[in-house]
Amino acid sequence: MPRFYPILMVRKRELNGNDLRQCLRIAFGGTLGFMLCKIMGWNYGAFFTVTPILLLGLVPRLNGHVIRQFLANMTLVSVAVLVLQGLLGDKPIPMTLVVVALFALLFREMARGPNFLFGAMSIVNLSMQMHFASYPQADVFDIVTSNMMAVLLTLFIAGLMQSLFPDVEPRQPRQMPKKPLSNQRHEVILATTVATLSFVGFQVMDLQGSLSAQVATILVLFPMNWKGAGPAGWNRAIGTLVGCNFGLLIQFVLMNHFSVLPFIALGLWLSLMLFARYHMLEGGMSAAGFSALTTMAILFGQYVSPQQDLIYSDLYRFSSLAVAVLLALMAVYLMHHLLNRFQSTRLQPLS
16 A cells, blocks of 8 residues: 655665666756757747656656657647647637547556556646646747657757666566556546546636646646555655755855856756656656656746746745645545446456
8 A cells, every 4th residue: 555755755775877877867858958948048948848857757768669659749739739729729618528538548548558658748748738828928839839849859868868878787678567447447537537627727717827736736647546646646745845945945055146047057957966866766756756856847947037036936836736736636536436436447456
């Protein structure tokens, strides 16, 4: 039975050679994406900082299957956002129905296993782009093209990091457990329902400044069941709290030099390296360390500019995320018990 950990959950006592190389790939890859988007003045910096960390943090080794899933995610999300906003932007009910169908398709791919990365990345990117597209002043074409550029840049960065910091020994492939059909139905229905409620809630309440909170409600669904979502929500909150505090620490250390890009990049690299270490000690899973990584990526990528620091964004980010995660976990708990009432959707323990 999963437990709630009051501190960062550490499963390993020390890093091996491959773990250290992956830490370096995450830290340098995320910092490189951040610097390029700031130097070039690209919009939606969260895409360019978060996407490399998602790929390098969740996928130990780049290969053809990973690249195909990544490109398929870019294509599906780009077409979906253009169609949804272009044709259904002023029709909330048809838009919600299409979003439900997309979420169900993507969570189904995650539940099956082989295309987990495609489903996970598509859900995160779709949620982020729909969030940005809800801004009254948003340019949907700019959002889509920015994400496409971020995906292509991420593949280049991942390939470069793999060349600069290759593994020192072969990795054993992760074994995906075989799930009965009732478990797959349970996970898809539960995750689709909660993700849709999150989408509708953020649209109705017009919470434009809560990107991190909306993404958090999606990331806590990655275990796709109540037993995993509870610890995931706790780890998400702990990782975000630690990441926000570290961001504030960097802010206070740099003080008036916060607009100097090399100084900001150094602070980001140090934080990514620190949290990447915890991420690898947690087995490379989406837990507290990974939450802190994505927290730093969104804070620095989206909110840092010469005219804006982190203090307000930091405080607002954690408070909004805590409320959003709590509500999402309540919805997961209720759906879990509802689905377990029926034999065809009952969650069975895996051997």
